[in-house]
Amino acid sequence: MTADPAHLTLWPAPHASGAVDATVHVPGSKSVTNRALVLAALASEPGWLRRPLRSRDTLLMAGALRAMGIEIEEGVGPDGTGEAWRVLPTGLRGPATVDVGNAGTVMRFLPPVAALADGPVRFDGDPRSYERPLNGVIDALRHLGARIDDDGRGALPLTVHGGGALEGGTVPVDASSSSQFVSALLLSAPRFNQGVEVRHTGATLPSLPHIRMTVDMLRAVGAQVDTPESGGEPNVWRVTPGALLGRDLTIEPDLSNAQPFLAAALVTGGRVLVPDWPARTTQPGDRLREIFTEMGGSCELTEQGLEFTGSGSVHGIDVDLGEVGELTPGIAAVAALADSPSTLRGVAHLRLHETDRLAALTKEINGLGGDVTETADGLHIRPRPLHGGVFHTYEDHRMATAGAIIGLGVKGVRIEDVATTAKTLPDFPGLWAGMLGA
Structure with a gap:
């Protein structure tokens, strides 16, 4: 090895x-920083991320969003203190190439974003990234109407042929190998025409706190999310379509x-x-x-x-x-x-x-x-x-x-x-x- x-x-x-x-x-938290970057990129107005983490995984996420046309300005916050990134959601477009490195959040959260872009987006990464499961995201996006070329691998490298929109709707997902399959669909769901209803079909679901993090952050930018904890069905999450707000967020x-x-x-x-x-x-x-x-x-x-x-x-x-x-x-x-x-x-x-x-x-x-x-x-x-x-x-x-x-x-x-x-x-x-x- x-x-x-x-x-x-x-x-x-x-x-x-x-x-x-x-x-x-x-x-700062990698998990919070990368979710915040995705939500800010999908918002209807600019937003701020204060005290973001600058690490390989977060810089890969920022670089990937820039490749798809999002502007991310690095500097100080609106009050002139502390490091902050200003995210300008200037529209998603291809053709683009995304380097995921070996970052699970980048390889799983961004194919749904790419489905909303105008044009093809190719995803590639480190050799180990080819071995990590992506089938949960790929199969779900195809079910929701996206066109993806992966040569049947269910893994990287792959190309998402963005059509500028995605119909959305109800989708079964086996997230037994990664809760990121659920989070990936929820994060982009407000921009789907019908939103999304994710139904986890697997026997187990690891890392539930990370799904709760996704839900909390979606709600903080104005999304309506129904969850098992809020009285919904077990293992079912629903996101209503709608505009996301730009926020001034301090990363934990x-x-x-x-x-x-x-x-x-x-x-x-x-x-x-x-x-x-x-x-x-x-x-x-x-x-x-x-x-x-x-x-x-x-x-x-x-x-x-x-x-x-x-x-x-x-x-x-x-x-x-x-x-x-x-x-x-x-x-x-x-x-x-x-x-x-x-x-x-x-x-x-x-x-x-x-x-x-x-x-x-x-x-x-x-x-x-x-x-x-x-x-x-x-x-x-x-x-x-x-x-x-x-x-x-x-x-x-x-x-x-x-x-x-x-x-x-x-x-x-x-x-x-x-x-x-x-x-x-x-x-x-x-x-x-x-x-x-x-």
Whole structure:
């Protein structure tokens, strides 16, 4: 799965000499930034995004929208303070070529947008992007009237032949492999002639908080959305056609990217403050408060942000992560350093993420002397004394941060390609060193 480490840059993961005590300003949420960009591009008037995340995934999204004719101006906010992007919805057009990199949000959220463009839009990306499932979006768009050329792969590369509009209507979708299939259709649905009624047909639906995030953000820009939580049918979401408003939106910190820093407090028995942690949020990372408390820490949400404190002990956990699967690598890393076994359940869909995260975590933790076994839908982790070695990342940002967490407690861990963290977290090595007082 990985090239010869002799030909790759290895980052010596810093080993903690004592308890950390730091304030870490976590950059904005990738999930919120990319949804906000799509909604602003589809709006009927200009909008502002304050404190957007500048990372590989968000810059790919912005670049893709620009390729389709949307103007995005980077500068300061309307009050003259802080970084902000002004989005001018100047019309969607082709021909265009979109580079999705390996960003699930770009490859899944933008084909419905492209169906509304005048002209063809070609989607291509990193080699790994060809292996990630897109059939849920492709089949649904065809059902709704779009013309897509994918040579029958159900995956990238593909071309969406935009006709300037899409009829919309009722569509069955099996989103068992990714909740992004549902979010992708909901985000563009206000611009469909009939809106959309998405009916999830699969046995399971991972990452529900991300669908709730999509719904909340749609409602914030004026869309009418009926959901199972608002009294609708189970597994059915309806969006009414209508104009979207331009908004002045401040992007929340990325709570999933706060995970390694909170884990550092837990693993070292220290304290980390993350400013601007929202009191109410749909971000899956908010579950860390509960999970890491159960694993031995304590937290307090104050006006300054979230203050998380480790107790000096790390406990194993038995937890269903089906709704918050992206947190699995960091939780597995902490579990490998715990004083009792852990079972992480409900995350079979992680085999289809940036890499097969379950196989990768098993191989890399065991390569450092650990005892991890894959289950049908997760991992069982029995703590063992770990030793140094190379921790491969498979071009997966969350694998890199998981390795850094283990490195805090284990000397001699070297992370292959730590630069992959730039996918969602710019200058992770700098933030990590700053937290450790380096």
